[in-house]
Amino acid sequence: METTKIYPIGDRVLVKIEKTETTTASGFIIPDTVAKDRPVKGVVEAVGTQAATVKAGDTVLFSVYGPDEVKLGEDRYFILKEDSILAIIK
Secondary structure: OOOOOOOOOOOEEEEEEOOOOOEOOOOOEOOHHHHOOOOEEEEEEEEOOOOOOOOOOOEEEEOOOOOEEEEEOOEEEEEEEHHHEEEEEO
């Protein structure tokens, strides 16, 4: 079986989506409408040649507005511009 690879171009970054919590620690369920408006966390899988701030393996926090979603198999990815990243989580 052939494996598909995605290589972002320019200042774009490929981020693998981490699942967001839909239930709080105390057991309250967070509706999808609220969860979708929050920033998202993910791991950088690949960067374009012009991306200077982040590198593959960084965990980043970014807004859900603007990125393009790509699904490969069961995995979800976002392709976004580097300036859409809000923070690197260490």
